[in-house]
Amino acid sequence: xxxxxxxxxxxxxxxxxxxxxxxxxxxxxxxxxxxxxxxxxxxxxxxxxxxxxxxxxxxxxxxxxxxxxxxxxxxxxxxxxxxxxxxxxxxxxxxxxxxxxxxxxxxxxxxxxxxxxxxxxxxxxxxxxxxxxxxxxxxxxxxxxxxxxxxxxxxxxxxxxxxxxxxxxxxxxxxxxxxxxxxxxxxxxxxxxxxxxxxxxxxxxxxxxxxxxxxxxxxxxxxxxxxxxxxxxxxxxxxxxxxxxxxxxxxxxxxxxxxx
Numbered sequence: 241x242x243x244x245x246x247x248x249x250x251x252x253x254x255x256x257x258x259x260x261x262x263x264x265x266x267x268x269x270x271x272x273x274x275x276x277x278x279x280x281x282x283x284x285x286x287x288x289x290x291x292x293x294x295x296x297x298x299x300x301x302x303x304x305x306x307x308x309x310x311x312x313x314x315x316x317x318x319x320x321x322x323x324x325x326x327x328x329x330x331x332x333x334x335x336x337x338x339x340x341x342x343x344x345x346x347x348x349x350x351x352x353x354x355x356x357x358x359x360x361x362x363x364x365x366x367x368x369x370x371x372x373x374x375x376x377x378x379x380x381x382x383x384x385x386x387x388x389x390x391x392x393x394x395x396x397x398x399x400x401x402x403x404x405x406x407x408x409x410x411x412x413x414x415x416x417x418x419x420x421x422x423x424x425x426x427x428x429x430x431x432x433x434x435x436x437x438x439x440x441x442x443x444x445x446x447x448x449x450x451x452x453x454x455x456x457x458x459x460x461x462x463x464x465x466x467x468x469x470x471x472x473x474x475x476x477x478x479x480x481x482x483x484x485x486x487x488x489x490x491x492x493x494x495x496x497x498x499x500x
Contacts (some may be wrong), residue, residue, distance in 0.1 A: 246311050246470040253304045254464040258457065260297040264290045275436070278449040281456060282361065286353045298350025302343045308463055309339025309375075315473050316382070319389055328385060335378050342372040369455055373411055376404045376462045391469030400465055407458045414451040421445035 261281055267290035268274040274283050285294025313336035320328055345367025352360040380400040386392055424441025436442065 244474040246473055246475065247467045249304065249308050249311065250464045250467045250470060253301065253308060254460055256297075256304060257301055257460045260294075260301060261453075261456070263297070264294045267293060278446055278453065280449050281452055282349065282354050282365070285350065286355050291353055295350040295353075299347055302346040302350070305346060305463070306340065306343040308466065309336055309343065311470060311473075311475070312336075312379070312466060313339070314475065315469065316386070316389070318473065320386075328382060331378060331382055335375055335382070338371050338375045338378070341367050342375060345369075345371065369411055369414075369459075372459050373404070373407045373455075376400065376407055376459065379462075380404045389469060390472035393468075396465055396468065400462060403458050403462045403465070407455055407462075410451040410455045410458070414448055414455060417444045417448035417451065421448055 261284070264284040265274075265279075268279070268284040268287070269276050271287070271290065273287045273290065285291050285298075313332055316332045317329060320332075345364045348360055348364025349368055350364075352364060354361045380397065380403075383389075383392060383397045383400055387394075421441040421444035424444060425439070
């Protein structure tokens, strides 16, 4: 699919992910399940019906992310295999494994809501955000080492550097201010949605939730930077051949016959 138009995938995911968050946000707000002022992304997919939509769309997003990780892996492998860039190819394999892990994390976040299985949900968020951020960092470093890769440029490398730095900063802010908001939260107050400016820790919570939204958008923008490079490559359709087991069995039987 899109074998000679691989650049379509970065565009699709750059539109699809924000659209997913927008749809579930609208559903959650109109259902009265969250406050309009920057809930956590996961909060917008915790209760039905938005939880059903959230899980389904994030599963699709995980598949799209995996496809992009795979294309990037094959792109670098195809261009540099046999060129003596052993270290680069090792990093390429490492980032591909990390990409698969991050895609799995996206799926876990969608399928295991925080109010149902909080541990798995947090593991998924960790894989999606932290491992995804490390993926961005390594890919950025690799980009500087691949000036001859078609579509790559100094500007693209610098953009990826900025995105990676900002992603790291906002992930740290997300973790710190999320913890501070929970420490300030009065006992008995819901961890979900009905916070208001009069509740202690509200400022910390808003800082944390805004940071989460920014991290998600930054990682999507990073994917979009593959657009130009993907235009220079294509994936060929796999071939399928018939394996005649009956004929193979006859050949083996003939070979095993002893002369009389």
